[in-house]
Amino acid sequence: VPNHAPTGWYRDRFRMRLREPTLCTLHSGPPRYHTRKHVLFECDHYTRKYRHSSIEDLLGSLDPFYDIQQFLRDNPTALAFEDIPGGAD
Secondary structure, eight states, X not given: OOTTXXXXXXXXXXXXXXXXXXXXXXXXXXXXXXXXXXIIIIOXXXXXXXXXXXXXXXXXXXXXXXXXXXXXXXXXXXXXTTSOGGGXX
């Protein structure tokens, strides 16, 4: 998954003037910076069937594309503009 998803990092870098939220409040616990790593491995808002803990671990698995595809099927708004951190409309 390239770093082109609309995460908090993306919003800080390319949409700063729009002042969109960059912290994820969808999960339990305190707000966290909304990153690709947070979405794929840490945020308990999303359902995941794999047990990878990093991009390197995921890419080193037997079929990383299947795991990513399954994650996106189970979480269709993950890494999409509809999934703005903080639940802004």
